[in-house]
Amino acid sequence: MWKITKNDKDERREETDIMANRVFQSVIYQMKDSIKRSTGVIDETGTVVACSDLSRIGEVQQLDGVDRSNVESFLRDGCTYRLFTANRPGDYAVFVEGTDDIAAGYAGVLAVSLHNIKQLHDEKYDRTNFIKNVVMDNILPGDIYAKARELHFATDVTRVVLLIRVLQGTDVSAYDVVGNLFPDKQKDFIFNISETDTVLVKEVKKGISREDIENMTASIVDTLSGEHYIRAVVGIGTTISSIKELATSFKESQIALEVGKVFDNEQSVISYDNLGIARLIYQLPTTLCDMFLKEVFKQGSIESLDSETLFTIQRFFENNLNVSETSRGLFVHRNTLVYRLEKIKKLTGLDLREFDDAIVFKVALMVKKYLSSNPAKY
Numbered sequence: 001m002w003k004i005t006k007n008d009k010d011e012r013r014e015e016t017d018i019m020a021n022r023v024f025q026s027v028i029y030q031m032k033d034s035i036k037r038s039t040g041v042i043d044e045t046g047t048v049v050a051c052s053d054l055s056r057i058g059e060v061q062q063l064d065g066v067d068r069s070n071v072e073s074f075l076r077d078g079c080t081y082r083l084f085t086a087n088r089p090g091d092y093a094v095f096v097e098g099t100d101d102i103a104a105g106y107a108g109v110l111a112v113s114l115h116n117i118k119q120l121h122d123e124k125y126d127r128t129n130f131i132k133n134v135v136m137d138n139i140l141p142g143d144i145y146a147k148a149r150e151l152h153f154a155t156d157v158t159r160v161v162l163l164i165r166v167l168q169g170t171d172v173s174a175y176d177v178v179g180n181l182f183p184d185k186q187k188d189f190i191f192n193i194s195e196t197d198t199v200l201v202k203e204v205k206k207g208i209s210r211e212d213i214e215n216m217t218a219s220i221v222d223t224l225s226g227e228h229y230i231r232a233v234v235g236i237g238t239t240i241s242s243i244k245e246l247a248t249s250f251k252e253s254q255i256a257l258e259v260g261k262v263f264d265n266e267q268s269v270i271s272y273d274n275l276g277i278a279r280l281i282y283q284l285p286t287t288l289c290d291m292f293l294k295e296v297f298k299q300g301s302i303e304s305l306d307s308e309t310l311f312t313i314q315r316f317f318e319n320n321l322n323v324s325e326t327s328r329g330l331f332v333h334r335n336t337l338v339y340r341l342e343k344i345k346k347l348t349g350l351d352l353r354e355f356d357d358a359i360v361f362k363v364a365l366m367v368k369k370y371l372s373s374n375p376a377k378y
Contacts, residue, residue: 020121024050024092024114025057035106038097041114042081049092073107075099082107084115092118127151131189131201135161137247144244153243160213161237161246162200163253164220168231174198177228181220201246204239213239214269221268233257236271255282262373263366277363281370289367296364297348304347312340313352313361321358 024041031039032052040051046061066074073082079095080103094110096103130147133139139147148155166174175190175198182188187203200220204213217234224230235256237249252272260270263278272279281289293302305313312330316337319325327337341352350357 020118021049023117023121027114027117028052028110031110035096037103037106038079039106039110040095042093042095044091073104080104080107082111084111084118127153128185128189128191131246132191132193132199134243134246135199135201135250136193141244148243155243156241157243158204158206158239158241159243159246159249160202160204160239161249161253162202162217162220163235163237163250163257164198164200164224164232165234165257166196166198166224166230166232170229172228172230174224174230174232177224177230178220181223199250210239210271210273214271217269233260233268233270235260236269236273238272255279258282262370278366281363281366284367286371289371292367293364293371296350296360302348302364302368305344309340309344310365312337313344313365316341316352317358317362321353321355323353 021041021043028039028041028050029052035052038051038053038056040048040053040056042061042063043049046063048056048059048061051057061077063076066076071083073080075081078099079097080099081093081095082104083093085091092114094107094114096107096110130139130151130153134144145155147153164174164178175192178198178200179190182190182200182202189201190198192198202213202216213236217236221232221234224232235253237252237256240246240249256270256272256275259275259278259282260267262282264270275282312326315329316323316326319329323334323337323341327334330337345351348361350361352358352361
């Protein structure tokens with residue numbers, strides 16, 4: 001395992017900048033014969049990092065008085081300069097010998113070209129982009145470890161994937177809020193996959209329990225709603241110990257949200273590990289679910305149960321099939337509850353006071369709810 005330190009970060013950035021400078025040099029040198037003027041690139045310190053005249057590489061140009069955050073181009077010492085951005089305004093500037101319109105044209109073309117090349121280069125060596133590709137299953141399994149070695153990325157760290165879905169929001173971005181909550185970009189990775197969905201790949205330290213992860217997730221939801229008026233739900237995948245399993249954890253977080261939407265609309269934090277029998281039902285073909293309902297119930301019998309009866313059944317299950325506790329909770333006489341249970345038995349053939357019948361009925365209600373959600377499965 002690699003331990004990330006400040007020096008490691010500085011060294012990686014320096015290494016990435018060196019590789020980018022080599023790309024700049026390659027482009028500048030290939031255009032040398034076509035442009036027939038001295039051209040080059042300077043970095044934010046004014047140092048020439050690429051040039052058609054190789055002897056000038058490393059030379060530091062004095063650009064005092066130039067506010068590189070507020071200009072696109074400027075003239076200095078017989079050259080035309082055109083800025084292009086990598087990560088911050090004024091990161092780089094291309095220069096072309098001459099102050100005429102031709103020099104300005106060359107500088108403009110080079111600036112656009114090198115800017116696009118730098119973006120592609122950064123994406124190639126960007127850790128978050130790499131993690132996004134792994135999570136979205138956009139990289140071949142055999143390439144994952146090779147790319148991880150190239151980026152000096154620890155592959156055996158315990159992580160978990162959280163899918164944050166905004167249901168109702170404001171102008172504030174959930175991505176920005178979550179990014180501020182988890183600022184360590186060397187350990188935690190955040191990216192958007194749609195207008196409403198943000199993914200957080202969180203490192204899990206030794207000793208952190210599943211309950212701790214759920215509490216942390218609840219705090220994310222509370223921060224979004226309490227401070228920024230963003231209503232969101234979060235699906236939690238299983239904790240994994242290998243980078244190649246990130247895609248699996250992400251898919252589980254998606255399933256958690258979908259299952260939660262069908263079976264537990266009140267929860268804002270849904271963990272894949274806690275889905276229980278709902279996860280099994282969700283993964284069944286709809287044809288099998290239809291067959292189960294027809295075998296368990298008489299035709300139309302489940303539809304004959306009114307809302308009051310269904311509410312009674314729900315409370316009966318919540319009280320572990322205890323008639324006395326349920327009747328007290330419903331503020332009805334015990335005999336009234338027994339009468340309702342007998343009515344259910346007559347309609348469905350299932351006596352909810354019997355454990356086996358209660359299990360069948362509970363599962364059947366969940367299957368019915370699942371089918372009512374119109375799942376796109378066959």
